[in-house]
Structures are given as structure tokens and as C-alpha cells.
Amino acid sequence: MRIFEKKLLLSNQPLKKKKRRRQERSKDDDRSQPNHIPIDLTLEILSRLPWKSIMRYQCVSKLWSSFITLPSFINSFTSRSTSRSPTLLVTLSSGLGKYVFSFPQRHIPDGSTCSPFYSYQITNTDCDFPLSESVQGLILLPGLRIWNPTLGWFLALPHPGTHRSNRKGWSSYLGYDPLESKHKVLCVLSKNHSDQPRVITLGARESWRTIPKGRCPSHCLAEGYGRCFNGILYYRARLRGYGHDIIMSFDVKSENFNIIKFPEVRSRKLHMTRYEGSLALVTRDYDGVTLYSLKDAHGHEWTRERFVNHLPSERVWRDSLRFRGTTDAGEFIFAPYVFHDAFFILYFDPRRNSTREVLFEKNMDEFRRSCGLHKTHSFTMEIFLNHIESLFSL
Structure with a gap:
């Protein structure tokens, strides 16, 4: 080469x-x-x-x-990136800066220390509250900003509201159509019910389009952000006159909507994720993890599985581990949101009922010195699973 x-x-x-x-x-x-x-x-x-x-x-x-x-060259590069093992994108934030790291996601032995593929510092503070996972290499941020971590650039999209009074109360989601290799952003009203969300295609030099009436049931949004895989965007919503939350699915290519009922479960702390190619909901308690997997494409049947994990309970509650999603290999990821010492991630394989711990920065004191940070500075950590490199730009 x-x-x-x-x-x-x-x-x-x-x-x-x-x-x-x-x-x-x-x-x-x-x-x-x-x-x-x-x-x-x-x-x-x-x-x-x-x-x-x-x-x-x-x-x-x-x-x-x-x-x-060239679009053909960008798509060719993305296809090669997709065929390789995805990476783990990590952002560390402190009061003085934000740092981006890319790590290998697979084949990391238990107890090992992992070195990053690349790292850099950014000054954009909006990354503290991402609105999406990594969707084919891009991430949606507040203020309708698109972030490409590979290139390190940020782009602000125009707001779908035409008047200032109409610019509040919108929530946005990032989706990807693998058949036509297109990213789209969907905007839905947060508080008021609407049957005409708006959508824009990235890179198409187009303005916001309103979904025609009759293609979308009247709904408003619930808490949480969406998940997109296999060309379908999923997000939590509420229907008019319906007593419970539902999951709305949006076909990114056809721009059609479908209603998915929630499984019968008491807990409201359900994390939406992908598991073995299907939509799944995960809830965690002291004893283990409960997994609800969508059985049919129409969204009416769910299967329930209970996994008793062996996460170290003392460390779990001391560092407030959070469920961060599932890898393409089917492992559950747990990681602290705030930490002071070396940051780590726990991988839990539900099929093997095994847990492995990986350190991602062994000497945080050295890292702090290189960044000009004091020992008392804490970090918040965001994790983006299944990230691929992308040359997409607008």
C-alpha cells in the first residue's frame, strides 16, 4: 500500500x-x-x-x-468502514475542555488496558447532551447540529419552525436509509399532538419537508431519544386519548410510520436498544438485567428474558454505572457517567453470563497533566457504540 x-x-x-x-x-x-x-x-x-x-x-x-x-468515493469508503469491526467512541468532558477518543470495541481481554486509535480535543460544549447514538458515523446534537467525529466538524441545520414563536417545542431524531445511503433528520412536536412531522435529507440541498396527512398518526413525544438500525427509526411517543406510551417507528426510506405497543412491564426505566438485530428494551435492577425483544415487525409481540449478571455490586453503586447499550456482538455495556480515577467499561455477555472489565486510561494523573487539569477535576463520559468512520460532509 x-x-x-x-x-x-x-x-x-x-x-x-x-x-x-x-x-x-x-x-x-x-x-x-x-x-x-x-x-x-x-x-x-x-x-x-x-x-x-x-x-x-x-x-x-x-x-x-x-x-x-465525490459521493461515490464517500460511499465506497463508508462501505469499507462498515465491513470492518466498529469502534467505541468516547467523549470525556470537564470544566476546561472536551476530549474525543476512539477505541477498539471487540477482542479486548478482561482486565486489560486499551489504547485509543486516535484522540483530539474539541471546544464544542453541546456534545455533553447528544440527541442520538452514532448513526452511520454521524451524531445529532442539540440545536439541530450534526457532528462527524471522524472529520471533527459540526454543522448547524436550519430550524423547521418558520416563525420565532414556532421554533420551540420541537424534538429531533437522526435516521439512516442503508438502501439509498442517506441520512435524514425527523422533527416532531414535543408537547402538542401533530400528524405532520417534518423531515430533511442531509446533503440533498433541500429544505424541510412536511409529512403529508394520513401517513402519520397524531402523536407527541415522550422522554428519551431514538434508535435507528436497519433503516428504521424508533422513538418513544404518546397518542391522543391513549393512556400509555407507545413506540413510534419511522421508515427512513418510505417515510411511513407504524405504532408499536409497549410490553406489559411495571418499570418505566426502559432503555431502548438493539439486540440480535431486533428492537429491544432493557431494564436493570440489583439482581440482573431483564430484556424484552420485539418478536414481530408489526410490534405487538415481545419476548422476555431474565439474565442474572455478576457485576461487582460494590463498584456498580459506588460509581453509579449506567446501561449504555449493546454492541454488535450482543454484549451489554455498563459504564459510569462521572468519574475521577481511571475510567473503565464493563462488558456483560448475557448468553455466556460472563463479565469482563476493560480500562481505557490507566494513568489519569498523566492525562490530567497533559490537559492542564487538577486532580480534583472530575469527568463526565458519553459512549457511542458501534461507531464507524465516515467522510460524509455537507
Whole structure:
């Protein structure tokens, strides 16, 4: 791969330098060395490089910059990222800054210390309260801001409300259509019932569109943010005249809605997640984890499973571990929200009934010194599971 990269750089150098080099070479060498690489081969080589190399080579010339911003190239890079193991994206926030880390998500032995793939500091404080998980490499933030952690950029979308008085009371969700490789943002009224939410497609240079009447039941939002997988966006909602919360599903491609009933469960602390390819609800207590999995696509049958975990109870309650979601391998993730010492994550495999603990920063004192932080500074931690690298930009 490095040989190809070197050839790519040489093939794009100014003509004077090329001419001087050719004069210095012998005729035999000149005939044996290719002075041009086809565009399709160039794109194929570039798509296989790490994103850091791609962003560096974007500065080589206007031609290469145009290659890297092509939708076909971005989709090709995303497809390769999807085929690889996803990463664990972690943000650490203190009063003086925010830090982003990308870690391997799989194949980490119990008790080991994991080093990041990359890390950087950002100044955007809106990341403290994300409104979505990592959806095909992008994250939705408050204020209708889109964050691409790979590129490190933030983009503010226009508000769906046309008048100032109409800009309050909207909540937003990020979805992805894998068939057409499109991200969409859905906006729904939070307090008032409505049957006409609004949607916008990222990168399509379009304005907000109103869902036509008859395609969406009148509803308002409940607490919590949505989950999107397999082209379906799920979020908690309330129907007019209905005594209980429901789950609303939104097909990102067709933009149709469907109502899913909640399972019969007393606890209201249900965490929406994905488990083994299906929508699932998770609740945790002192003894273990209860999992409700959606059995049918129409949303009327749920299966219930009870898993007695072996999380270290003393550490669980001392550090206030929270359920953070499930990995693509089916492991439940627990992690503290606030911590002072080395931060860690617990992986619980419900099928094997096994737990493993992974440290992600062994020496926090050294990290604090490098960031100019005092020992008394605490950190809040956000975790984004199943994250992939993306070159998507608007």
C-alpha cells in the first residue's frame, strides 16, 4: 500500500519536477516506470487508506480534493468502514475542555488496558447532551447540529419552525436509509399532538419537508431519544386519548410510520436498544438485567428474558454505572457517567453470563497533566457504540 501511495504522489507532482526527474533517469528506467495511474485505480487506492491519510492527501491538489469529495468515493469508503469491526467512541468532558477518543470495541481481554486509535480535543460544549447514538458515523446534537467525529466538524441545520414563536417545542431524531445511503433528520412536536412531522435529507440541498396527512398518526413525544438500525427509526411517543406510551417507528426510506405497543412491564426505566438485530428494551435492577425483544415487525409481540449478571455490586453503586447499550456482538455495556480515577467499561455477555472489565486510561494523573487539569477535576463520559468512520460532509 505504501508503494501505491508513493506512486500516487509522484504522479501528481508539478510538470517541471517530473521533467527534471525524467532527465535524470536513464531511458531504460524511463520506459519501465509508469507516469500515470488511471483515475479509477487512484480512487480504489485512496478508498483503502486510513481517513487521516485521505484528509492529508486532500491537500495535494484540487483534482485529488475533488476525488475525495465525490459521493461515490464517500460511499465506497463508508462501505469499507462498515465491513470492518466498529469502534467505541468516547467523549470525556470537564470544566476546561472536551476530549474525543476512539477505541477498539471487540477482542479486548478482561482486565486489560486499551489504547485509543486516535484522540483530539474539541471546544464544542453541546456534545455533553447528544440527541442520538452514532448513526452511520454521524451524531445529532442539540440545536439541530450534526457532528462527524471522524472529520471533527459540526454543522448547524436550519430550524423547521418558520416563525420565532414556532421554533420551540420541537424534538429531533437522526435516521439512516442503508438502501439509498442517506441520512435524514425527523422533527416532531414535543408537547402538542401533530400528524405532520417534518423531515430533511442531509446533503440533498433541500429544505424541510412536511409529512403529508394520513401517513402519520397524531402523536407527541415522550422522554428519551431514538434508535435507528436497519433503516428504521424508533422513538418513544404518546397518542391522543391513549393512556400509555407507545413506540413510534419511522421508515427512513418510505417515510411511513407504524405504532408499536409497549410490553406489559411495571418499570418505566426502559432503555431502548438493539439486540440480535431486533428492537429491544432493557431494564436493570440489583439482581440482573431483564430484556424484552420485539418478536414481530408489526410490534405487538415481545419476548422476555431474565439474565442474572455478576457485576461487582460494590463498584456498580459506588460509581453509579449506567446501561449504555449493546454492541454488535450482543454484549451489554455498563459504564459510569462521572468519574475521577481511571475510567473503565464493563462488558456483560448475557448468553455466556460472563463479565469482563476493560480500562481505557490507566494513568489519569498523566492525562490530567497533559490537559492542564487538577486532580480534583472530575469527568463526565458519553459512549457511542458501534461507531464507524465516515467522510460524509455537507
